[in-house]
Amino acid sequence: xxxxxxxxxxxxxxxxxxxxxxxxxxxxxxxxxxxxxxxxxxxxxxxxxxxxxxxxxxxxxxxxxxxxxxxxxxxxxxxxxxxxxxxxxxxxxxxxxxxxxxxxxxxxxxxxxxxxxxxxxxxxxxxxxxxxxxxxxxxxxxxxxxxxxxxxxxxxxxxxxxxxxxxxxxxxxxxxxxxxxxxxxxxxxxxxxxxxxxxxxxxxxxxxxxxxxxxxxxxxxxxxxxxxxxxxxxxxxxxxxxxxxxxxxxxxxxxxxxxxxxxxxxxxxxxxxxxxxxxxxxxxxxxxxxxxxxxxxxxxxxxxxxxxxxxxxxxxxxxxxxxxxxxxxxxxxxxxxxxxxxxxxxxxxxxxxxx
Numbered sequence: 001x002x003x004x005x006x007x008x009x010x011x012x013x014x015x016x017x018x019x020x021x022x023x024x025x026x027x028x029x030x031x032x033x034x035x036x037x038x039x040x041x042x043x044x045x046x047x048x049x050x051x052x053x054x055x056x057x058x059x060x061x062x063x064x065x066x067x068x069x070x071x072x073x074x075x076x077x078x079x080x081x082x083x084x085x086x087x088x089x090x091x092x093x094x095x096x097x098x099x100x101x102x103x104x105x106x107x108x109x110x111x112x113x114x115x116x117x118x119x120x121x122x123x124x125x126x127x128x129x130x131x132x133x134x135x136x137x138x139x140x141x142x143x144x145x146x147x148x149x150x151x152x153x154x155x156x157x158x159x160x161x162x163x164x165x166x167x168x169x170x171x172x173x174x175x176x177x178x179x180x181x182x183x184x185x186x187x188x189x190x191x192x193x194x195x196x197x198x199x200x201x202x203x204x205x206x207x208x209x210x211x212x213x214x215x216x217x218x219x220x221x222x223x224x225x226x227x228x229x230x231x232x233x234x235x236x237x238x239x240x241x242x243x244x245x246x247x248x249x250x251x252x253x254x255x256x257x258x259x260x261x262x263x264x265x266x267x268x269x270x271x272x273x274x275x276x277x278x279x280x281x282x283x284x285x286x287x288x289x290x291x292x293x294x295x296x297x298x299x300x301x302x303x304x305x306x307x308x309x310x311x312x313x314x315x316x317x318x319x320x321x322x323x324x325x326x327x328x329x330x331x332x333x334x335x336x337x338x339x340x341x342x343x344x345x346x347x348x349x350x351x352x353x354x355x
Contacts, residue, residue, distance in 0.1 A: 058081045058147075058148030058149075058151055058152055059081055059082055059083050060080075060081065060082070061080070061081045061147050061148045062078050062079070062080055062081075063078065063079045063081070063143055063145065063146065063147050063148075063149060064076075064077075064078055064079075064143065064145070065077075065079060065141055065142050065143030065144070066141070066142045066143070066316075066319045067079070067088050067090075067097075067136075067139060067140075067141050067142075068139055068140045068141075068142070068323055069097065069137075069138070069139040069243075070138045070139050070240065070241075070244065071139070071247075071280060071281050072139075072243055072244065072247055073247070073296050073299045073300065073303075073320060073323075074142065074316075074319050074320060074323060075090045075091075075095055076090065076091045076316060076319075077089050077090035077091050077095070078091075079141060079143075079149075081101075081148055081149075081152070083101075083162060084098075084101075084162075085098045085099055085100055085101055086098070086099040086100075086101060086118070086136060087099075088141075099117070099136045099137040099139075100117040100137055101117055101118065101152065101159060101162060102114035102115065102116070102117050102159050102160075102162055103115030103116065103117050112160065113160045114159060114160050114162065116153075116155045116159075117136065117137060118134055118135070118136055118149065118152045118153050119134065119135045119153050120132065120133075120134055120135075120146075120149075120150065120153040121133045121134060121135045121140065121277060121279075122276065122277070124276065124322060126322055127318050127319075127322060129144060130144065131143070131144055131322065132144070132146040132149070132150075133277070134146070134149055134153060135279070140277065140280075140323070142319060142322065142323070170240035171240065172236065172237040172238050172239060172240070173185060173236040173237065173239050173240070173241070173242065173245060174236050174237050175237065176237040176238070178237075179211065182211055182235075182236050182237055183210075183211060185236045185245070186209050186210070186211065186234050186236060187208075187209075189234075189242075189245055189246065189249060190208075190209045190232070190249065194246055194249075195249060197298075197302060197339070198249065198250055198253050198298065199253070200337075200338075200339035201253075201257070201298055201334055201337060201339060202250075202253040202254055202256055202257040202294075202298075203253075203256055203257060203260070205225075205230045205231050205232055205253075205256060206229075206230040206231070207229055207230055207231035208231065209231060209232040209233065209234060210231065210232070210233050210234075211233060211234065211235065212224060212233045212234060212235035213233065216233060216235070217235060217238070221235070222234070222235050222238060222239055222244070222248045223235065223248040223249065223251060223252040224252065225252045225253070225255040225256050225259075227255075227256075227259055230256070232249070232252050232253070234248060234249065234252075247295060247299065250294075250295035250298055250299065251291050251292060251294075251295040252291075254290070254291040254292075254294035254295050254298075255287075255291045257294065258287070258290055258291055258294070264333065265290060268326070268329045268330065268333055269286075269290065269326065269329070272293075272325050272326040272329060273325045274286070274289065274325065275289050275292075275323075275324060275325065276325075277323070280323065280324070282324065289324065289325070289326060290326060292324050293324050293325070293326030293327045293329075293330050294330050294334075296320050296323075296324050296327040296330070297320075297327050297328075297330035297331035297333075297334055298330075298334060299320075300316070300317055300320050300327065300331050301331060301334060301335065301340055301343060301345075304316075304343075304344070304345055305343060305344070306344075307344045308344070310344065310345060310348060310354060313344075313345060314345060314348055314349075317331060331349060332349045332350060335349040335350050336350055
């Protein structure tokens with residue numbers, strides 16, 4: 001490699017960084033935890049404190065926002081509040097889910113109650129406007145207009161009387177004891193069109209992917225990149241959906257790219273804030289946050305590959321970056337790569353101007 005070519009990746013990263021800084025939302029107060037005397041949400045919504053005695057005031061409400069199910073990239077859609085659960089449907093109609101309002105019935109000699117299934121995790125001003133992030137059934141729902149979700153997060157007394165859908169243990173994609181089925185599913189995902197699109201960005205490992213070993217399972221890992229063998233290990237028996245399997249593949253391949261892209265990452269990661277949510281994967285670990293941001297970025301580029309409302313699609317990137325900071329910088333950088341040369345948002349992401 002000539003010295004000029006050796007500088008090219010870092011130069012592209014610099015271009016991406018400059019462009020993404022220009023595209024970032026206006027600076028604001030940033031993360032605000034929901035605790036302590038500066039709890040502005042409590043003050044602003046103090047007039048809703050009496051809702052609990054009025055009964056099911058929340059049911060029937062429609063709330064627009066972004067659902068990140070079980071750590072996956074966010075989906076834009078509508079949340080409907082019913083007395084049997086929260087019904088979410090994505091705007092594109094491709095994803096729907098019913099999430100519980102309450103958990104299992106609990107009790108003591110004095111009283112009986114249901115565990116909370118909706119809680120306010122934190123409030124973030126990072127987009128230049130207030131965003132409320134709620135924990136719902138192992139995921140996060142982000143919205144600017146929370147409405148009755150605030151009431152539900154306080155667990156009003158009427159929730160304890162509901163016969164609502166409760167938490168359920170998600171089944172794995174395959175039976176843990178069926179090694180042949182697990183290997184077949186891994187072979188199918190790593191040899192499919194989706195994996196090919198990832199290889200175009202992150203490169204293809206030298207050795208075939210395998211199953212997660214006992215040590216990795218004991219550590220709670222769903223996937224692992226083994227640098228010494230340039231190979232992947234996946235654990236579909238402990239994944240609840242194909243979307244989770246695809247995202248894990250992207251995350252682990254991102255580790256491969258990460259190991260070979262120190263110069264680019266050093267440029268791209270300048271000024272990137274850490275993940276704010278202590279329950280999101282990558283919190284407190286820059287290496288994992290970088291891989292997660294890279295996986296989020298590729299997901300965004302693939303999800304917006306078809307022509308659409310460019311301004312709305314670009315705005316969606318803000319919500320990816322809100323959950324996993326660094327996603328925007330990665331998306332701008334990957335948009336410069338040959339595999340995305342025909343992407344409808346390429347000009348906007350790489351120059352700041354519509355194509």
